[in-house]
Amino acid sequence: MTLTISKISRRINQNWIIRDLSFQVNKGECLALLGPSGCGKSSTLRLIAGLDSPNEGKVYINDQDVTDIPPVERRIGMVFQSYALFPHLSIFSNLALGLKVRGVSEKQQIERVSSILSVVQLEHLSNRLPSELSGGQRQRVALARALLRDPHVYLLDEPMSNLDAQLREELRPELRRLILKGSQPVLYVTHDQQEAMAMADRIAVLKNGELEQIGTPLELYKDPKSFFVASFIGRPQINKLPIKNNIISAIRPESIYIDSNGISCKVIETEWLGMNKLVFLDSNIGNIRMICASNIKINEKLSISWDKSEELHFDATSEKRLT
C-alpha cells in the first residue's frame, strides 16, 4: 500500500496554500509533515482525505488516482486534532456509527467494536460519553475509530497536540503499536520537531506551502538543505553566526565546547535542561547558545570553540545550503 501525491497545489482566492507539492509514502512507512502553523500541512492532509480538492495535481492511493472520488471511497483512517468524537453518542456508538451507516449487521458491529475497544483497552468505558473521558482516553477512541475503518491510509492531524507533555510521551508507544506497525502508509502532521523525530521514518519540512526538504530525521539534522530546515530541526536551536561574504555560517549548540584558546564570552542567561544547562553567551560574534555542565553561573567568563567541519554554510540571500 502506498500514498503518492503529485504536484498538488491549492489556492484560496489569490493565496497559494500549497504549491507544487509532491511526495510518496511507502508501505508501512510513517512520514511526518513538519512546519510552522500556516505552512499548509493540515491543508495537505485535507486534500488527501478528500475534504478539499486541489486546484492542480493528483492524489494516488495504491497507484489508483483518487483525486476526484469522494472521501468515503478513499478508505481513510483519520485522527483529527480535536478528535471529532460525536458528543451525543457513547464511546461504543461513536465507534459503531461508521459501521452502522455503511450497513454492517448489528451482530458484526458489536463484535468489531468490542474487539477494537479491547485493543485500545477501553472496554470498561464503552458506555461513557466522550465528555466523561480524559484527553488521553478520547485520543485512544479517535485512534480506535481510525483503526476500525480498516483503511488504506492513515492520516493523523496533530494527534497529540491537545495532550500534556507527559501524556504525549506515554501515548507514543501506543500510537506505534496500534498504527505505525501496520502495513498502511501513515501521514503524521505535527509542528513539534521532537515528535516528528520520535515517530517518523521520514520527515517532510514544509514552508509557505512548499516542500523545503524531505528525508530521514538524521539526514535533516546532519544535512539540512536550507537554513530554515537547520533552524527548525534540532533543539536547542542552531546558532547563526555573523554573515560574511554573503554567507551564513551556523553551528549547533551541542557542537560547541569550552576551550581556553577560543572566543571569549560572558554568560548572560542559563536554562536547566536536567543533566546539563543551556547557556546563552554574549560575545563579539553575537549571542551564542551552547550546552554546558550544570555548574556554569551567570556573568561567568568563558572561552569557547568548535570544530570548523561541524559548521554549516548557507547562501545569505536564498538561505540555501552551500556545499
Added chain:
Amino acid sequence: MIYALLILPALVLIFIVFGFPIIRYFWLSIHASSVLTGLTATPNYGANWIRLLNDDRFWLDTIQTIRFTMCSVLIEIVLAIVFALILNQNFRGRGLVRSLSILPWALPTTIMALGWRWIFNTPYGPIERIVSIFSTNSINILSNPNIAWIATVFADIWKTTPFITLIILAGLQTIPTDLYEAFKLESGDKLKSFFNITLPLLQPYLIISIIFRLAQAFGVFDLIQVLTLGGPAGSTESIGLYAYLNAMRFLDFGYSATIIFFSFILLSLFCILAWLLINKIRDKYQRNML
C-alpha cells in the same frame, strides 16, 4: 442556610410577576364577578367551573386552539430547520438574506394581520384574483369555516418561522464542522449525516423552540382578533379570544378568569408532555444506538 435568603428578593419578584396573577385568577374563578354582581366578587362555590364543563362553545374553542397550535408549531419547526440549513450554507449575500428573513418577526402582529386580511380578502385580495383567472367560483377564504382556520395558521407560520429559524441557526453554528468531516470519511450520505449528527445535536434548541412556541400559539389572541374576529361562525375562535370576550364584552370577570386558569393548566400539561416526549426521543437516539 442563611445564604438561601439572598435569593429572596428574586423570589419575591417572581411571585409578584407570575405567582400573584395565577393565584388571583384562581381566586376570581371561584367567585361571581360580573355586571349582575355590580363587578364585586362574591363567592359562588364553583358555579363558574360547572358552567365551564357544560360550555360547548368553550370546548369547541379548546379543540380549535389545539388544532391551531399543533399545525402551526409542527409546520414551523420543520420549515425553520429547512431555512436554517439553507441560511447556514455559504453563499453570496448570505448576510443580507439573513437580515431580510427576520423581517416578518419584526412586524407587529396587528400590522401583519391587517396585511394578511387584505391578501385573503374576497374579492379584492391577490389570492382571489389569481383564482378568478381559472375559475368563476371564489374561495371566500375568510368566510368559509373550513378554510379560514388554515388562513390563520398560515399567517402565524409566516410571522413566527423566522424566529425559530434564528434559534435553530444559532444551534447549527454550535456544531463543530469536523464532526461532519469525520462522518464524511465514513459515509457520503448527507441525509444520514443530518439524522445522526445535526438533529441530535440540535435537540436542546428544538426543546426551547417547541416549548416557547407551544405557549405562544396556545394563547393566540391578537392575530385572530384582527384577521377574523373568531369567525366565521366561531370557527377560528381561540380560548384566548373567548376569555377576552367574556371579560371585555360580557363583563363576566369570574368566568373569564375560570377560562384563563383552565387554559393555564392545559398549557402546562402540554409543555410537560412535549418535554417528556423530546427527552424520550433523545434517550433513544443519543448515547446508545444499539
